[in-house]
Every structure is written in C-alpha cells, then in structure tokens.
Amino acid sequence: IPVDPFDLVIFGGTGDLARRKILPGLFRRYCSGQMPTGSRVIGAARSEITVEEYRETVREAIHEFSKAKCDEAALEEFLALLGYVAVDARGESGWGELKEALRDDDDIVRAFYFSVGPSLFGDLAEQLRTHGLTNPEVRIVVEKPFGHDLESARALNAELARHFQETQIYRIDHYLGKETVQNLMAVRFGNMLFEPLWNAQYVDHIQITVAETVGVGGRGSYYDKSGAMRDMVQNHLMQLLCLIAMEPPARFEPDAVRDEKLKVIRALDPVDPESIVRGQYTSDGELNSYREDVENPASKTESFVAMKCYISNWRWANTPFYLRTGKRLSAQASEIAVVFKDAPHSIFGMDAGRHRNMLSIRLQPNEGMTLGVTIKEPGPGGMRLVDVPLDMSFADALGPDAEDAPDAYERLIMDVIRGNQTLFMRGDEVEAAWAWTDPLIEGWERRGDHPKPYDAGSTGPDDAAFLINKDGRRWRGIK
Numbered sequence: 001i002p003v004d005p006f007d008l009v010i011f012g013g014t015g016d017l018a019r020r021k022i023l024p025g026l027f028r029r030y031c032s033g034q035m036p037t038g039s040r041v042i043g044a045a046r047s048e049i050t051v052e053e054y055r056e057t058v059r060e061a062i063h064e065f066s067k068a069k070c071d072e073a074a075l076e077e078f079l080a081l082l083g084y085v086a087v088d089a090r091g092e093s094g095w096g097e098l099k100e101a102l103r104d105d106d107d108i109v110r111a112f113y114f115s116v117g118p119s120l121f122g123d124l125a126e127q128l129r130t131h132g133l134t135n136p137e138v139r140i141v142v143e144k145p146f147g148h149d150l151e152s153a154r155a156l157n158a159e160l161a162r163h164f165q166e167t168q169i170y171r172i173d174h175y176l177g178k179e180t181v182q183n184l185m186a187v188r189f190g191n192m193l194f195e196p197l198w199n200a201q202y203v204d205h206i207q208i209t210v211a212e213t214v215g216v217g218g219r220g221s222y223y224d225k226s227g228a229m230r231d232m233v234q235n236h237l238m239q240l241l242c243l244i245a246m247e248p249p250a251r252f253e254p255d256a257v258r259d260e261k262l263k264v265i266r267a268l269d270p271v272d273p274e275s276i277v278r279g280q281y282t283s284d285g286e287l288n289s290y291r292e293d294v295e296n297p298a299s300k301t302e303s304f305v306a307m308k309c310y311i312s313n314w315r316w317a318n319t320p321f322y323l324r325t326g327k328r329l330s331a332q333a334s335e336i337a338v339v340f341k342d343a344p345h346s347i348f349g350m351d352a353g354r355h356r357n358m359l360s361i362r363l364q365p366n367e368g369m370t371l372g373v374t375i376k377e378p379g380p381g382g383m384r385l386v387d388v389p390l391d392m393s394f395a396d397a398l399g400p401d402a403e404d405a406p407d408a409y410e411r412l413i414m415d416v417i418r419g420n421q422t423l424f425m426r427g428d429e430v431e432a433a434w435a436w437t438d439p440l441i442e443g444w445e446r447r448g449d450h451p452k453p454y455d456a457g458s459t460g461p462d463d464a465a466f467l468i469n470k471d472g473r474r475w476r477g478i479k
C-alpha cells in the first residue's frame with residue numbers, strides 16, 4: 001500500500017538498532033519504491049556531528065547491514081533525505097532545531113522512533129509535547145524492553161499516556177513483523193483445513209522453540225539484568241503463543257486481534273517456578289562461557305529457559321504448551337510445532353506402530369511449513385505405516401516474491417506510517433505478560449537459584465529434555 005511522504009525522527013539515530021535495522025530497512029523500502037522521495041528521516045542523538053558526518057555513518061551502516069542490492073545512485077538519493085539534529089533528551093538543547101527540521105503541515109505523518117533505553121521514554125514524550133513538536137498525525141514508536149517487570153511497565157505506560165493516546169503509541173515486538181509469524185494467522189484463518197482441529201480435542205501438545213547459536217555478544221550489561229525470561233519469553237515467545245492459541249478475531253484489525261491475544265495471556269495458568277528449567281552456557285573450549293561474556297563470574301542469569309504451561313480456557317484445557325529458548329545452542333532454529341493426537345483406533349493393529357500428524361511452522365531459517373502425514377511404507381511388507389513430510393519452503397513455493405518480502409523492521413516501520421497498529425502490542429497486553437512472568441522470576445530470585453550449566457553448542461541442559469520426556473513426548477527441531 002503506497003504511503004504519502006512522511007517525517008520520521010529516530011532518537012538514538014546513531015545507535016546500534018538504527019544502524020543495523022532501522023536505516024537499512026528504510027533504504028530497502030526506498031529501493032522498492034515504498035518510501036516516497038518527499039519523505040524526511042532525521043537522526044537525533046546526543047553527539048554533536050554534522051549532517052554530512054551522519055550521512056557517512058549511515059552509508060557505512062547500509063553497506064554493512066543492508067540486504068538491498070546496494071545501488072550507489074539510489075543510496076545517494078536516500079542519503080539526501082537524511083537530516084541530523086543533536087538533542088539533549090533531558091535538557092533544552094536541540095529541540096528548537098528539531099522543530100525547524102520538521103514540516104509545518106498538520107496532514108504529514110510525523111513519527112518519532114524512540115530507539116533508546118526505556119529510562120528516556122518519558123522524558124522524550126514530555127519534550128515532544130512541551131516543545132510543540134507533535135501534530136495531529138503524530139505517532140511514537142517504542143522498543144523493547146518495555147519495562148523489566150509489571151510495575152515498571154505500568155509506570156512507562158502511565159508516562160506515555162500523559163502525553164499520547166494509545167492509538168498514537170506503537171510498541172514494537174519485531175517477531176510480529178516476521179513474514180512467517182503473519183503466515184501463522186494466514187494458515188489458521190485462511191484455511192478450512194486446520195481450524196476445526198485446532199483445539200484440545202485433537203491437539204496433543206504444542207511446542208515453541210526459538211533457538212539461537214549466538215551468545216549475548218556485546219549486550220552483556222543489558223542481558224545480565226534480563227535473562228532469557230525477560231529478553232525472549234515475556235515478549236517474543238508470548239506473542240507466538242498468543243497467535244497460535246487465540247480465538248479467531250472477527251477482523252484483521254488492531255483491537256480485534258489484540259483483544260484476542262490479551263485473552264490468551266490472561267487465561268495462562270500460573271507456573272510453578274521450580275518446574276522451569278533455566279540454563280546458562282559454559283565454554284566449549286573455544287567460545288566464551290556466559291559468565292565470561294557478561295563479565296560477571298557469579299552471574300545467576302539464565303541464557304536458556306524451557307517450561308510447560310497451560311491455557312485454561314475451553315479450547316485448550318489440559319493441552320500442554322512447551323516453550324524453549326536459549327543462546328549458544330547447537331543450531332539457529334525457530335519453530336512452532338502443533339502435534340496432533342493419535343488416531344482414536346488403529347485398524348492396522350499394533351504392528352503399524354504409533355503415528356501422529358504434526359504441523360511444523362518454521363520461522364527461521366528456511367521459512368516454511370511441514371505437515372507430517374502417515375502413509376504406507378512402500379514395498380511388500382504388509383500394512384506398515386511410515387510418517388512422511390509434506391514440505392513447503394516459502395522460498396521454493398513463492399520464488400522471488402519470498403526473497404523480496406520486507407524484513408520485520410521494514411514492515412513494522414511502514415505500518416507505523418500507515419497508522420496500522422495490528423502488529424504492535426497494546427499497553428494492557430504488555431502488562432498482562434509481565435503479570436504472568438513476574439511471579440516466576442521472583443520465585444527463583446527469592447530462592448537464589450543457580451541456572452543449570454550447559455555446553456555451548458549443545459541443545460541445552462539435560463533437564464530440558466527431561467521436562468518433556470517425562471510426559472512421554474520429545475522436543476523437535478534442534479539436535
């Protein structure tokens with residue numbers, strides 16, 4: 001959907017997220033003709049640099065991180081749309097210049113991207129109001145972490161609400177911008193095939209795995225205060241869980257979708273913190289251990305979580321949802337697997353073995369879906385059954401269209417400009433997610449639990465396998 005020229009200000013415009021994701025993403029949209037030439041993108045940060053210097057840093061970032069086939073002429077045009085203003089988030093300097101840099105037109109979309117730590121959200125929101133930088137088309141974009149517990153998330157929501165309406169606030173969870181995550185909704189609600197079976201009567205259990213090979217990189221000081229529960233489960237895994245478990249919304253519209261997601265979070269049973277497997281990676285001889293990475297030899301923070309939870313509602317009563325995520329695992333693999341129950345009666349007798357249908361939705365890499373179906377084993381050996389995959393890789397099925405699909409940030413930024421909040425979290429959703437995770441975190445903090453060590457490059461602590469094996473089930477995916 002084409003958009004009109006817009007003004008976008010990126011606070012934290014020289015930061016990591018802006019360099020890696022936001023600006024390369026905008027450039028790709030520019031190259032595909034979705035970002036109109038009349039638009040302005042203004043980097044704002046503390047450093048006193050010139051526009052030319054800023055453009056140079058953006059040029060380097062695009063060379064390093066952009067997936068767009070970098071056409072130098074297009075890059076020059078794009079750089080020409082960039083401005084830069086040095087502002088002091090908590091002081092007076094720069095706000096007048098920033099106002100000057102924006103177009104004085106009530107009809108032009110004016111988006112402010114807060115690509116900064118949450119401690120500055122309230123200050124920035126207030127500065128925008130007091131310096132008269134908003135217009136009727138204003139919207140603000142905030143990044144995770146949105147607080148570190150329920151209390152801080154409530155305080156942030158309240159601070160933002162003092163200056164902006166909920167319809168003007170776009171809370172990003174970039175997992176919602178991923179192509180396959182949206183496909184989850186297309187698969188569920190665009191087909192007749194799956195939805196009738198999508199409930200406790202037919203589904204044995206659901207697994208959600210987000211496994212990463214990377215460690216905590218240079219983000220040790222942030223990560224060590226968060227851990228996998230706050231960094232991944234409270235947001236990304238929770239959003240995946242919501243989309244897989246929610247009731248069909250009446251329309252694909254912001255509040256219709258978000259109301260249904262919220263009901264899922266609110267229906268989640270509390271989990272006994274002791275039942276949750278927490279792990280921390282150790283060195284494999286080559287790569288650092290977690291404690292070396294975060295430079296905290298006594299750290300008790302988890303880089304891995306595996307847990308089982310239940311959604312107490314009519315659709316999912318007694319159906320286990322197994323969630324697992326971790327860093328420095330053996331493979332990068334994010335997958336949702338819906339494992340169906342056994343057929344109620346086997347006409348082939350015991351020899352046929354036990355077979356189950358399974359729908360696996362691969363988020364990354366090799367985005368696609370596999371439906372496991374049971375067929376006869378070829379050959380003369382009688383009616384022996386075997387499971388085979390009906391496999392679809394989006395890249396093979398959709399060809400170049402799949403490759404050109406915008407990445408998560410590109411899509412979400414353009415949704416901000418279009419004013420579409422469907423793929424953004426509402427304040428009450430974020431609070432409900434913290435209300436569920438807080439007691440778990442408090443539980444293990446109170447007891448002073450140490451996470452279980454696991455080797456870098458492994459599948460996580462043995463207890464994670466035990467968590468599911470003791471129920472007669474197995475993790476899928478990473479080996």
Ligand code: BG6
Nearest residue numbers: 144174212214231232236334364
């Ligand atoms: C971020 C987390 O939100 O998501 C990171 O803070 C994590 O720790 C990242 O690595 C994973 O995102 P993706 O898109 O690479 O799966």
